Amino acid sequence: MENEELSFDGKILNTPYGKQDAYGALSMPIYQSAAFEFATAEDMEDAFKGKTSDHTYSRITNPTVQYFESRVQAITNALSVTAVNSGMAAITNAIITLAQSGSNIVTSKYLFGNTYSFFATTMAAFGVEVRFCDLRNADEVESRIDDNTCAVFLEIITNPQMEVADLKAISAITKQKGVPLVADTTIIPFCAFKAKEWGVNIEVVSSTKYISGGATSLGGLIIDYGNFDWLSSPKLHTLAKEFGKASFTAKLRKEILRNLGAYMTPQVAYQQSLGLETLSLRYDRATTTCLQLAERLEKHPQVESVNYTGLPTNAFYALSNAQFGNKPGAMFTFNMASQEACYNFLNKLTLVRRATNLFDNKTLAIHPASTIYGNFTPEQRNEMSVSEKTIRISVGLEDVEDLFRDFEQAMI
Numbered sequence: 103m104e105n106e107e108l109s110f111d112g113k114i115l116n117t118p119y120g121k122q123d124a125y126g127a128l129s130m131p132i133y134q135s136a137a138f139e140f141a142t143a144e145d146m147e148d149a150f151k152g153k154t155s156d157h158t159y160s161r162i163t164n165p166t167v168q169y170f171e172s173r174v175q176a177i178t179n180a181l182s183v184t185a186v187n188s189g190m191a192a193i194t195n196a197i198i199t200l201a202q203s204g205s206n207i208v209t210s211k212y213l214f215g216n217t218y219s220f221f222a223t224t225m226a227a228f229g230v231e232v233r234f235c236d237l238r239n240a241d242e243v244e245s246r247i248d249d250n251t252c253a254v255f256l257e258i259i260t261n262p263q264m265e266v267a268d269l270k271a272i273s274a275i276t277k278q279k280g281v282p283l284v285a286d287t288t289i290i291p292f293c294a295f296k297a298k299e300w301g302v303n304i305e306v307v308s309s310t311k312y313i314s315g316g317a318t319s320l321g322g323l324i325i326d327y328g329n330f331d332w333l334s335s336p337k338l339h340t341l342a343k344e345f346g347k348a349s350f351t352a353k354l355r356k357e358i359l360r361n362l363g364a365y366m367t368p369q370v371a372y373q374q375s376l377g378l379e380t381l382s383l384r385y386d387r388a389t390t391t392c393l394q395l396a397e398r399l400e401k402h403p404q405v406e407s408v409n410y411t412g413l414p415t416n417a418f419y420a421l422s423n424a425q426f427g428n429k430p431g432a433m434f435t436f437n438m439a440s441q442e443a444c445y446n447f448l449n450k451l452t453l454v455r456r457a458t459n460l461f462d463n464k465t466l467a468i469h470p471a472s473t474i475y476g477n478f479t480p481e482q483r484n485e486m487s488v489s490e491k492t493i494r495i496s497v498g499l500e501d502v503e504d505l506f507r508d509f510e511q512a513m514i
């Protein structure tokens with residue numbers, strides 16, 4: 103059967119290797135080698151000039167990493183996929199590919215903490231302005247875009263606020279304005295969300311989360327859908343005359359990625375490629391449990407409110423359902439009466455782990471205000487709607503009854 107005709111899991115499991123393995127290995131071998139040798143000087147020249155796809159040096163490409171990328175490409179129908187060594191590396195490499203001094207980025211204040219810091223501090227030092235706006239307000243988004251806007255950046259569901267981006271509305275604006283839409287989709291994996299169908303141009307993912315297969319390793323992915331006209335990009339329009347739809351990937355792979363050096367290692371590519379094989383299975387289990395827990399906690403007297411976009415009572419339910427289906431991820435938050443009540447709950451947990459990270463096979467609980475956002479001022483936390491009454495849960499693969507029992511005994 104042709105790979106394109108297969109289902110999601112079929113595509114992952116049947117993605118062919120770039121070359122036939124010498125020993126017929128069923129699992130892609132880990133090519134743990136910094137460099138690759140050539141039969142002749144001419145072959146070497148061709149490889150360095152990009153005339154052949156032979157590997158030269160593992161900071162640039164590596165067979166194991168390339169195989170992982172080709173599996174992701176098979177399930178996303180992307181023009182190209184680039185694997186890097188963390189979610190933050192995916193975000194920084196993608197943004198540096200697009201931005202230059204004088205550029206601005208239009209985004210929301212509701213961002214992953216390091217992404218916020220990267221925009222507001224790191225990029226600001228190089229003359230790139232960040233324009234925070236309310237992404238629910240289409241007019242505001244439109245009015246903040248100008249000729250120097252290099253990207254509109256968003257997270258499809260923000261964490262811990264759980265605000266859902268209206269991708270149809272936002273992508274209509276970015277398309278009309280000729281600005282690429284860059285989306286961090288870490289919170290909902292490829293099996294439940296098809297970014298291309300919702301107008302995303304560049305997708306960035308922390309593969310540390312769902313894809314790694316149980317928090318085995320850090321990784322990131324940059325996915326280029328080839329659906330943007332780069333002639334309208336202030337930085338890439340010259341390149342666009344030569345590379346057309348592939349201009350972003352050309353800039354990323356031929357310059358930014360190799361200069362910044364945040365390559366994915368072959369061991370990690372192996373682990374995360376294996377993680378992909380069970381992604382839809384794990385996602386289905388964790389999200390089913392997540393919805394059940396959210397429903398039960400909503401009724402608990404010690405819980406003031408539950409925030410999960412899969413609950414019909416949630417303000418984003420309809421939008422979330424349209425974009426991500428009826429089980430929108432394995433993370434939810436809930437509010438208790440006070441920070442003290444939250445700490446009390448956390449300290450009594452016996453099965454659920456007190457830890458950061460998302461989408462491990464183990465269920466994790468954290469108090470975001472005092473940890474992830476602990477270095478922000480109370481005013482900044484307020485602006486970011488991070489409350490000291492909130493607990494965040496990342497649901498793993500344990501039995502729902504075991505988890506609920508642990509929650510209940512910790513609430514007393």
Ligand SMILES: *Cc1c(COP(=O)(O)O)cnc(C)c1O
Pocket residue numbers: 188189190191214257261286288289308309310311320321322460
């Ligand atoms: C974890 C996370 C990141 C950063 O990923 P790392 O792999 O830790 O660098 C970025 N965005 C979101 C939404 C995340 O959850």
